[in-house]
Amino acid sequence: MTKIDLRTEIKEFLSSRRARITPEQAGLPAYGGNRRVKGLRREEVALLAGVSVDYYVRMERGSLAGASDGVLDALASALKLDEAERDHLFHLARQSKTPSSPRRRRPAATVRLALQQVLDAITDAPAWICNGRYDVLATNHLARALYSPVLADPRRPANTARFVYLDPEPAKTFFVDYDQIARDAAAKLRMEAGRNPHDEELIALVGELSTRSELFRQRWASQDVRLHRSGRKRLHHPVVGQLDLDVESMELTTEPGLLLTIYTAPAGTTTADGLALLASWAASQEKLVQ
Missing domain, CATH: 3.30.450.180 (Beta-Lactamase)
Incomplete structure (x- = not known):
């Protein structure tokens, strides 16, 4: 691994959390007996989070830079994130708002x-x-x-x-x-x-x-x-x-x-x-x- 790509992290995190929730668990009707996706569809997550389908698709493709705390809270609720997962989502969003920079070596940690x-x-x-x-x-x-x-x-x-x-x-x-x-x-x-x-x-x-x-x-x-x-x-x-x-x-x-x-x-x-x-x-x- 040469880098940690934020867009990929966001995409894989959100898609993995979406895949684990069934419509029944989310309180939604499961129309049709042959669902092609595991878990919720993107449009179902958008409905639960109160955002447009296009907006959620952009977020799941790795774009969290413009998401407000309110939207992130709604998304966390829609995906039934626990405390650690919610914090992780906010960390990813916060890092997305920071201008990209090359990898940097942090100063060697020392204990006073x-x-x-x-x-x-x-x-x-x-x-x-x-x-x-x-x-x-x-x-x-x-x-x-x-x-x-x-x-x-x-x-x-x-x-x-x-x-x-x-x-x-x-x-x-x-x-x-x-x-x-x-x-x-x-x-x-x-x-x-x-x-x-x-x-x-x-x-x-x-x-x-x-x-x-x-x-x-x-x-x-x-x-x-x-x-x-x-x-x-x-x-x-x-x-x-x-x-x-x-x-x-x-x-x-x-x-x-x-x-x-x-x-x-x-x-x-x-x-x-x-x-x-x-x-x-x-x-x-x-x-x-x-």
Whole structure:
């Protein structure tokens, strides 16, 4: 992949969302028993969104530059977009209104010393900072121990999406719910592509994954998008075994594009005991290095 083409992104996203909705789901009568299209017709989407057929056809061909927020909201409702999909639509429209520019290399992401100090102050839970490309930019000692399989890759910054798709055997062992993790990784990268279609490092990563992983190609072609959310994650660490962790992810308002993630477990649970054992193991490893 040499570029992310906005018109193609818009066309494939809108057509894929249209194809998944039946007239019955949209509350429309399904005239005729032999529909030639999967899902809604373009004229049906236009009717639901309250725009002309010609206008919707132009939008689905990749032209969102002139679409108002009201039109985008109506289109999102017509296509029954969820929160992540709606945000993605607005990102694509916003990028369409920006004059086209050549690919640009974003400055290398660095984490300020004060943020590293915050991570280091979190002593009982794994915590780290990443960007929208899944680059692991900074960790505390427990996160380094927990993510040791991911960090085994000598390339820096280590990248979780690269680990998931290009090291599938250790990734399947580490991520108990591997299939869901793989879907989420591709969907979050697709979301990032809508925000930053000219990010050269993102384009290179998507190109690398597309070239080397059939699974990623399938996931990427689905056009699915996903927000970073809090939730649960099950990991199998090579030293302490399975950990069922609560995940809190939050964007750093002072550092746009960076995300702080912290894993915790309720006191008295097996996972809390596992984290304590992990901390002990990490301390012993650091002593060995010294």
